[in-house]
Amino acid sequence: MKGFKIPKTTVERLPIYYRALLGMEKREIEVISSQDLGQRIGIPSAQVRKDLSYYGEFGRRGVGYEVPILRRHLQKILGLEKPWPMLIVGAGNLGRALINYQGFLRHGLEVKAVFDNDPRVIGTYIHNLKVENLEEMEEKIQQEGIKLGVIAVPAEAAQEVADRMVNSGIKGIWNFSPEHLHVPEDVNLRNEDLSVSLMALVYHLNYSIERSE
Amino acid sequence: MKGFKIPKTTVERLPIYYRALLGMEKREIEVISSQDLGQRIGIPSAQVRKDLSYYGEFGRRGVGYEVPILRRHLQKILGLEKPWPMLIVGAGNLGRALINYQGFLRHGLEVKAVFDNDPRVIGTYIHNLKVENLEEMEEKIQQEGIKLGVIAVPAEAAQEVADRMVNSGIKGIWNFSPEHLHVPEDVNLRNEDLSVSLMALVYHLNYSIERSE
DNA sequence: TAGATTGTTAATCGATTAACAATC
DNA sequence: TAGATTGTTAATCGATTAACAATC
DSSP: OOOOOOOOOHHHHHHHHHHHHHHHHHOOOEEEEEHHHHHHHTTOOHHHHHHHHTTTOOTTTEEEEEHHHHHHHHHTTOOOOOOOEEEEOOOOOHHHHHHHHHHHHHTEEEEEEEEOOOOOTTTETTTTEEEEEGGGHHHHHHHHOEEEEESSHHHHHHHHHHHHHHHHHHHEEEEEESSSSOOOOOOOEEEOHHHHHHHEEEEEEEEHHHHHH | OSSSOOOHHHHHHHHHHHHHHHHHTTOOOOEEEEHHHHHHOOOOOHHHHHHHHOOOOOOOOEEEEEHHHHHHHHHHHHHHHSSSEEEEOSSSSSHHHHOOTTTTTTTEEEEEEEOOOOOOTTTOEEEEEEEEGGGGGGHHHHEEEEEEEEEEEEEEHHHHHHHHHHTTTTEEEEEEESOOOOOTTSSSEEEOOOOHHHHHHHHOOOOOOOOHO
């Protein structure tokens, strides 16, 4: 990786490239041009080339990119070579959906534990995984060296869960609660507030329907 | 609303403001400055003021913004005054999580129907809602005038579901599948590919852990 | 060689931020 | 009036895009 600054927007697109390449590899497409790759995912070819160029020269002029090679480069760039153990706090509907999501393992992620504080839920099983008492979270994080935590609890509980995660060594938080969480700057926080996302969709929907009526 | 172009990034922030204001209104905070509002959600005050200024002059110089007034303006701007009927296709874990999500109604959205094509699931109930046969989707969309559809099906089925939604009059699609969907330009498409989002988090996590070790 | 496509530079476009006059 | 905060302009910063020499 070169030393200079990489645009945030580029990083957001890397997983999209990676995913598309996985699909092409499965279908045994051997070589792809930035033009073709871009077309499949709705990104201009110049942007594809520029994004990749921040990390190296992966293509061959006049030819294109070899799919398996580029895919492996992206896997490494994204940090998906070694599997990341992760934990989920909150065994409600969303927590369950995430646990059951089959795609994590394929992408080098593995849900190692689920925690909740509701006695009616603790001890039940979700897809081979026993829901554990939230009290035991810290111990597990340290035992297993877990660095990645998912917050799928109600807004009121989110900051406390985050604090406890951070204190036990978690370095990346995927936050599904609507709370704006405070974490130290060496902790990577990613907010996935679905209702915020939906409201932005409704804004555009409302606007386009108003205009056409 | 003024005539000129509003930055995409501004639109993405509006729901965050709206949500914060809802919380403040509940706690009976009457007036808030751009400074204070921004602080709560991690957005600089100048940006708060600029974003709001695209839609009007909602504040009072020397004073700030009246919370209930600004909240109502944002509700209107976002198109959340009248409730939007929506439908979900795919009654798997994610579909279930979305149906059970209590927050939609509060934000002017209402899940009117759920569809699936699995005979073992059709006819079962999820939170008062009967899972219907996917065959009947088109009829329902037209009967109820539904404009908003959620795609929570496997990648292979996503484009077909999208096509059928579009042909029946859906104007906004919230796509949870990893497929890059093709829709006419008057249809608003929002992709919510969770594994893409997670990979971007892992990228940063990996990078920060590498550096500190 | 002729045709294709990369990697990169420079131009353009868009978003954020600082600063301050207006005004409560 | 003195202090506070908006709304807006202009400067800065960052991202996208066009264009093309390098090269397969």
